[in-house]
Amino acid sequence: MIPITRNRLQILLSRQNPLNRLHFRYPVHSNPITNNGNGTLKSFNFSHTPHHSKTSHSPFNSTHQSVSPRHRNPPRYRHYRKPKNPKKNPLNIAQFECCVAQLPPRFTSEDLYRVLALEEDPYVCLELFNYASHQPRFRHCVLTYHIIVKRLGSAKLFDEMDRVVDQVIAVRVIGSEALFNTIIYFYTEDRKLSKAVNVYKHMRRSMDSGSRPSVKTYNLLFTSFLSRRSNTYINHMYMETIRCLFRQMVDDGIEPDIFSLNSMIKGYVLSLHVNDALRIFHQMGVVYKCPPNAHSYDYLIHGLCCQGRTKNAKELYVEMKSKGFVPSAKAYNSLANSLAIGGEVEEAVRILWEMYERRRLTDFITYKTVLDEMCRQGNAGEAKRLLNELQEKDLIDGITHRKLLHIVEDESVD
Numbered sequence: 001m002i003p004i005t006r007n008r009l010q011i012l013l014s015r016q017n018p019l020n021r022l023h024f025r026y027p028v029h030s031n032p033i034t035n036n037g038n039g040t041l042k043s044f045n046f047s048h049t050p051h052h053s054k055t056s057h058s059p060f061n062s063t064h065q066s067v068s069p070r071h072r073n074p075p076r077y078r079h080y081r082k083p084k085n086p087k088k089n090p091l092n093i094a095q096f097e098c099c100v101a102q103l104p105p106r107f108t109s110e111d112l113y114r115v116l117a118l119e120e121d122p123y124v125c126l127e128l129f130n131y132a133s134h135q136p137r138f139r140h141c142v143l144t145y146h147i148i149v150k151r152l153g154s155a156k157l158f159d160e161m162d163r164v165v166d167q168v169i170a171v172r173v174i175g176s177e178a179l180f181n182t183i184i185y186f187y188t189e190d191r192k193l194s195k196a197v198n199v200y201k202h203m204r205r206s207m208d209s210g211s212r213p214s215v216k217t218y219n220l221l222f223t224s225f226l227s228r229r230s231n232t233y234i235n236h237m238y239m240e241t242i243r244c245l246f247r248q249m250v251d252d253g254i255e256p257d258i259f260s261l262n263s264m265i266k267g268y269v270l271s272l273h274v275n276d277a278l279r280i281f282h283q284m285g286v287v288y289k290c291p292p293n294a295h296s297y298d299y300l301i302h303g304l305c306c307q308g309r310t311k312n313a314k315e316l317y318v319e320m321k322s323k324g325f326v327p328s329a330k331a332y333n334s335l336a337n338s339l340a341i342g343g344e345v346e347e348a349v350r351i352l353w354e355m356y357e358r359r360r361l362t363d364f365i366t367y368k369t370v371l372d373e374m375c376r377q378g379n380a381g382e383a384k385r386l387l388n389e390l391q392e393k394d395l396i397d398g399i400t401h402r403k404l405l406h407i408v409e410d411e412s413v414d
Contacts, residue, residue, distance in 0.1 A: 091123045099128050107132070109141035116147045122155035129164075140167075146179045153186030161186065162195075169202055175211040177203070181220060188224035196224060204248075215257055218249045222263035226270070235270040242267045256288055262295050269303035277303060294325040301331040305338035313338060329360040336366050340373045348373070349386065356395060367396070367404055375411030383408045 102115050112132050116125050129148045132138055145168050152161040165183055168174055180203050187196035200221060203213045222245070225238040246264055249256060256264075261284050268277035281300060285291040297320040304313040313335055320327060327335070332355045339348040348370050355362050367390070374383040387408060391401045 091127055092121060095119075095121060096124050096127050099124060100131065107135075107138075109139065109144050113141070113143040113147055116144065116151070120151075122151045122157055125151045126157070126160055140174070142174060142176045142179055145174060146176070146182060149179065149182055149186070153182070153189070156190075158186070158190045158192070165195075165199070169199075172206070175203075175206060175208065177211055177214055177217070180211060181214075181217055184217065184220050188220060188227075193224055196221065213249075213252070213254070215249070215254050215260060218245055218254070219257075219259050219263065221245055222260065222267070226263060226267055235267065236272070239267045239271040239273070256290070258290050258293055258296075261288060261290055262293070262299065265296055265299045269299050269306075272303075272307075274300070274303045274307055274309070294320070294328070297325060298328045298331040301327065302334045305334035308338065308342075310335075310338040310342050310344075326358055327360070329355070329362075332358075332360050333363055333366045336362070337369045340366075340370045343373065343377075345370065345373050345377060345379075356393065362395065364400060364403075367400075368407060371404055371408055372411060375408055380408060380411065383411075 099115050099119055103111055112128070116128065119125050119128070125148055129140075129144065132144075133140065145164065148164055149161060149168075152158075152164065161183075168179070168183070180199055183199050184196045187193070187199065200213060200217060203211055203217065206212060222242055225242050226235075242264065246256070246260070249260070261280060264280045265277045268274065268280065277300060281292060281296060284296065297316055301313045301316050301320070304310070304316070317327065317331075317335060332351060336348045336351040336355075339345075339351065352362060352366070352370065371383045371387065374380070374386070384405075387396075387401065387404055390396050391398075396404070
C-alpha cells in the first residue's frame with residue numbers, strides 16, 4: 001500500500017471540491033486522519049465522530065479555514081420588488097359632474113342618450129351610464145346601450161364593454177340589429193371570435209324581426225374569419241365555418257351581396273379550393289343576380305396562378321379587361337410570375353410594361369422570376385437590357401438594380 005502524505009491528501013481534497021479549497025494548518029501530530037507523525041493514514045472509524053473541543057485543530061474551525069477570495073461566493077441580497085402603483089382613476093370628476101348637471105331631475109333614457117352622444121370621454125360615459133343604472137325607476141334603452149358600446153369599443157376598453165354586453169344579452173327585450181352588429185364588430189376587432197359567434201346565435205334566437213341577423217351581420221363574420229390569410233391550414237379550418245354561415249344565410253332567405261360572394265371566393269382561394277371558388281363565380285350572375293366585379297377576378301386570377309393553371313388565369317384576365325376592369329397589383333404579379341415560370345417570357349415582359357402603364361407596383365419576386373427565366377433561356381443580354389431600361393424609367397432603385405444584376409450575372413455564368 002502506497003502511503004498518502006498530508007500534501008497528497010490536500011491535493012486530492014482540493015480536486016474533489018475545487019470551490020472550497022481549505023488550507024489545513026494543523027500539525028502532523030495532531031492530525032486526526034494521519035498517523036503519529038509518519039505521514040501515513042491510520043484506520044478511520046466512520047461510525048464514531050470524535051468530539052472536538054473549542055481549542056482543537058478542526059479542519060472546519062473558522063480559525064484554521066482559509067477560503068480564497070476568488071472562490072468565495074458573493075453575498076446574497078434579497079431583491080424586493082417595488083409595489084406596483086395602483087392604477088390611477090382616469091375619470092375626470094369635474095367633467096362627470098358637469099354631465100350629471102345636464103340631466104333633468106327625473107331623466108329618461110332619451111335624456112341620457114343625448115348627454116352621452118355629446119360626451120367623447122369613454123370613462124365619463126361609463127361612469128354616467130353606471131350612475132343612471134342605480135337611479136330608481138330608470139331603465140336603459142337600445143340607444144343608451146348602443147352609444148356606450150360604441151364609446152367603450154372605440155377606446156378598446158373591451159373588459160368594460162363585456163360587462164355592458166352581458167346586460168344586453170340578459171335582457172331579451174333589449175336589442176336591435178344595429179346594436180348587435182356593433183358588438184360583433186368590436187369583438188372581431190379584439191379577435192374574440194367565439195364571443196362574436198355567441199352574439200350571432202343570440203340574434204338568431206331572437207323573436208324580434210328587428211334583431212335578426214342581416215347580410216351586414218354575415219359580412220362582419222366573413223371578414224373576421226378571413227383575416228388570418230397567412231396560414232393555409234387555419235384558412236382551411238375557418239372556411240368550413242364560413243361555408244356553414246353562408247348556407248344559413250341563404251336558408252334564412254337573406255340574399256347575399258357582392259361582398260358576401262367575394263368573401264366566399266376569397267375564402268375558397270385561400271384554402272386552396274379554387275374549383276369551389278370558380279363555382280361561386282359562375283353562379284354570381286345566374287343564381288344570385290349579382291355580377292362579379294374586379295375583386296372577384298383578382299382573387300381567381302391569383303388562385304389559379306398559384307396552382308399553375310396559367311391558361312385559365314389568362315382567360316379570366318382577358319375577360320376582365322373586356323369588361324373594363326383593371327387587375328390589381330397582386331393579380332398582375334401572380335400572372336407575370338406564372339407566365340415566366342411556364343416559359344412565356346415575352347408575355348410576362350408585356351405584363352410588366354402593362355403594369356407600368358396602369359400604375360401597378362411590381363414586386364422584387366416578379367422581376368427576379370422574369371429575369372431568371374430569360375437567362376435560363378440563354379437571353380442574358382436581353383435580361384440586362386431590360387434591367388437597364390427598368391432603372392431608366394425609375395421602376396427600380398439602385399439597391400434593387402444591383403441585386404438583380406448580380407442574379408443575372410450569376411445565371412449567365414452558370
